[in-house]
Amino acid sequence: MVNLPPPPILKHRPPRACYIHVPFCSHRCGYCDFTLIARRPDLVDDYLTALEIEISSLGSPQEVDTLFLGGGTPTFLTADQLRRLFDILLKWFRLAPGYEWSIEANPTGLTDDKLEVLEASGVNRVSLGVQTFDSELLKLLERDHDETIAVDAIHRLLARFSNVSIDLIFGIPGQSLPHWLGTIDKATQLGVQHISTYGLTFEAGTTFWSRLSKGQLQQIPDSLEREMYEAVMDRLPTSGYSQYEISNFARPGFESRHNQVYWKADSFFGFGPGAAAFVNGIRRTNHRSVTTWIKRTLTGQNAAGESEQLDREGSAREAVMVGFRQSQGISLSRFKDRYGIDLPTLAGPEFDKLVADGLLEVSDGHVRLTREGRCVANRVIVEFMG
Ligand code: SF4
Structure with a gap:
C-alpha cells in the first residue's frame, strides 16, 4: 500500500x-x-x-x-x-x-x-x-x-x-x-x-x-x-x-x-446590503433587504444572510466556475498547487468529451473555454460541479 x-x-x-x-x-x-x-x-x-x-x-x-x-x-x-x-x-x-x-x-x-x-x-x-x-x-x-x-x-x-x-x-x-x-x-x-x-x-x-x-x-x-x-x-x-x-x-x-x-477566486471584503465577501475561505452574503440590513446593523445584530465555509473540493469547484470565465482560462499547475486536485478529475470522464466536442481546449498549461464553449459556458461549467 x-x-x-x-x-x-x-x-x-x-x-x-x-x-x-x-x-x-x-x-x-x-x-x-x-x-x-x-x-x-x-x-x-x-x-x-x-x-x-x-x-x-x-x-x-x-x-x-x-x-x-x-x-x-x-x-x-x-x-x-x-x-x-x-x-x-x-x-x-x-x-x-x-x-x-x-x-x-x-x-x-x-x-x-x-x-x-x-x-x-x-x-x-x-x-x-x-x-x-x-x-x-x-x-x-x-x-x-x-x-x-x-x-x-x-x-x-x-x-x-x-x-x-x-x-x-x-x-x-x-x-x-x-x-x-x-x-x-x-x-x-x-x-x-x-x-x-x-x-x-x-x-x-x-x-x-x-x-x-x-x-x-x-x-x-x-x-x-x-x-x-x-x-x-x-x-x-x-x-x-x-x-x-x-x-x-x-x-x-x-x-x-x-x-x-x-474570477481568480481570491479573497475579498464586501460590505452593504446583499454584498458578498470571501475571507479565510468563508463566503458570507449579507441580508438582501436594504431596510433589514440597515436596522440589524444599527441595532448591533448580525446582518449576514448566510455564510458558508467552503471545503477544499467546494473551493476547487467554485474556482472552476469563476475561472473559466477568463479568456486565459485556468492554469493547471497553479490549480493543482492551490487545491491539491487535478482540475480534469473534477469533471471525470466528461472532461475528455468536452475537449473532443470542441468546448474546452488545453494548451500552454491552461484549460479554457473555446469560442464555442463560451457560447454554452453554463453547460460546460455544470460538468465540474459534481
Ligand atoms: S434599477 Fe436600473 S439603474 Fe438601478 S441597478 Fe437596476 S438596472 Fe441599474
Missing part, C-alpha cells in the same frame, strides 16, 4: 480587494433584480451610518489594491453624501500604490459636482450603465435616460477619467443584429476604454418576468441572441478591445483588476 502525503493545507490570502454595495436607485428598471431600494433618498444617511458600523468590524484600516462601489446607483447619492461615503472608505481602507478604485454610475443625475467629488477623492475608474443608445429601447428597458443623456455623460466622464467602462445589453425585444452592431460601433467611436456586454435575462420577480408570462414581451430567438454574442466577440477586437472574460472587453491595460479578483 502506498502512503500518499496529505494534501497541502488550503491557504487563503488576506483580501486585497473590497466591494461596497450602494443600494439606491431613482426607480427600479423592468429587468432588474439587484439588491436595491428605489426612491428612498431618506434612507441614505442611515445607510451610511450602518455602513461605517459594518466596516469598523475590520478593527483596523486595511490596505487594498482595488475598491469597487457597485449598486444600485452609487451616484444616486448627493455630492455631500458621496463625500461622507468616501471619508468612511478612506478612513478604513488604505489604497495601495497603483490602486484601482471603481464606481458604478448611471447617466441620469451624474452632475458635475458629483464628478468633482469622485475625481477629488481618488476614484479612477467609472462604469456607466448605458445599456443601449436607442431611446426607444431604453424606454422599453424602463431606463430613465435617453441617447443624448448617455452620450453627454460619456463625454463628461472621458474629460475627467482615463478609465471609463460602459455596460451594454443585447437580446432586447425588438433589437436586430444590425442595430446591435450599430450600438457596439457607437460605443467604440466614443472612445471608452472598457465595454461589458450582457444578454438580457428575464429574472423571476421582475416586471419583465410577469410581462413575459402575460405575453406582453417576446424574447428574441436563442439563435439571434447567439449571433449577437458572436458578433460582439468578432467586432470589438477589430477596434482594439480584447475579450478577456466572457462578457468583458478592454483596451490593453484597462482590464478590470477588481473583477479579476473574483
Whole structure:
C-alpha cells in the first residue's frame, strides 16, 4: 500500500480587494433584480451610518489594491453624501500604490459636482450603465435616460477619467443584429476604454418576468441572441478591445483588476446590503433587504444572510466556475498547487468529451473555454460541479 502525503493545507490570502454595495436607485428598471431600494433618498444617511458600523468590524484600516462601489446607483447619492461615503472608505481602507478604485454610475443625475467629488477623492475608474443608445429601447428597458443623456455623460466622464467602462445589453425585444452592431460601433467611436456586454435575462420577480408570462414581451430567438454574442466577440477586437472574460472587453491595460479578483477566486471584503465577501475561505452574503440590513446593523445584530465555509473540493469547484470565465482560462499547475486536485478529475470522464466536442481546449498549461464553449459556458461549467 502506498502512503500518499496529505494534501497541502488550503491557504487563503488576506483580501486585497473590497466591494461596497450602494443600494439606491431613482426607480427600479423592468429587468432588474439587484439588491436595491428605489426612491428612498431618506434612507441614505442611515445607510451610511450602518455602513461605517459594518466596516469598523475590520478593527483596523486595511490596505487594498482595488475598491469597487457597485449598486444600485452609487451616484444616486448627493455630492455631500458621496463625500461622507468616501471619508468612511478612506478612513478604513488604505489604497495601495497603483490602486484601482471603481464606481458604478448611471447617466441620469451624474452632475458635475458629483464628478468633482469622485475625481477629488481618488476614484479612477467609472462604469456607466448605458445599456443601449436607442431611446426607444431604453424606454422599453424602463431606463430613465435617453441617447443624448448617455452620450453627454460619456463625454463628461472621458474629460475627467482615463478609465471609463460602459455596460451594454443585447437580446432586447425588438433589437436586430444590425442595430446591435450599430450600438457596439457607437460605443467604440466614443472612445471608452472598457465595454461589458450582457444578454438580457428575464429574472423571476421582475416586471419583465410577469410581462413575459402575460405575453406582453417576446424574447428574441436563442439563435439571434447567439449571433449577437458572436458578433460582439468578432467586432470589438477589430477596434482594439480584447475579450478577456466572457462578457468583458478592454483596451490593453484597462482590464478590470477588481473583477479579476473574483474570477481568480481570491479573497475579498464586501460590505452593504446583499454584498458578498470571501475571507479565510468563508463566503458570507449579507441580508438582501436594504431596510433589514440597515436596522440589524444599527441595532448591533448580525446582518449576514448566510455564510458558508467552503471545503477544499467546494473551493476547487467554485474556482472552476469563476475561472473559466477568463479568456486565459485556468492554469493547471497553479490549480493543482492551490487545491491539491487535478482540475480534469473534477469533471471525470466528461472532461475528455468536452475537449473532443470542441468546448474546452488545453494548451500552454491552461484549460479554457473555446469560442464555442463560451457560447454554452453554463453547460460546460455544470460538468465540474459534481
Ligand atoms: S439603474 Fe441599474 S441597478 Fe438601478 S434599477 Fe436600473 S438596472 Fe437596476
